Amino acid sequence: MTQAKVKTIRITGAGIYGAPTEANPTGEYTIGHEIETEGDLPPGWIGRAEVVGEEPDNAEFVTGSEGVDAAAIRQEVVDEANKRIAAMLAQHTTDLAAANERADTAEALVAELQAKIDASTKAAEAATADEIKSAVGLLDGKTDAHWTKAGLPAVEAVAELTGKTVTREAITEAAPDAKRPA
Known part of the structure; x- marks a missing residue:
């Protein structure tokens, strides 16, 4: 005797009715409701229901294969996952x-x-008169780079000591008597 295949039918449109229940007094199946049945889709349901699952012919539930060590397969999968994670x-x-x-x-x-x-x-800031006087006081009379040929404090040397902008006029105003010691 041939056994009928089980099919899952999903309701896709209104107008499909079953037996009324307390929870569903009209008996209408709602759209999206699924029903398992044996046999074909009733002709009146065409366009309002669809087959979404069907048991294949000669279906057999398989849990594993003979001679296969499931624990070894699991360990192989875990090992491969660990390798990928490590990489x-x-x-x-x-x-x-x-x-x-x-x-x-x-x-x-x-x-x-x-x-x-x-x-x-800092270099863009002009040195104050006090900073210039202090820097001129630090110039070494024996260092040629600290003085001009005329014996005046070198602008570059005073600017370097103050870390600020210095002009010849500012040196003359701040230290008018500054001359290279003889």
């Missing part, structure tokens, strides 16, 4: 180290640029 972790570690190195380089460049900006800002 991804190694790549992540390499990428993270490279990113940290780039960040350190960027921080060093930012610090260098900030120092240049700070130096430029």
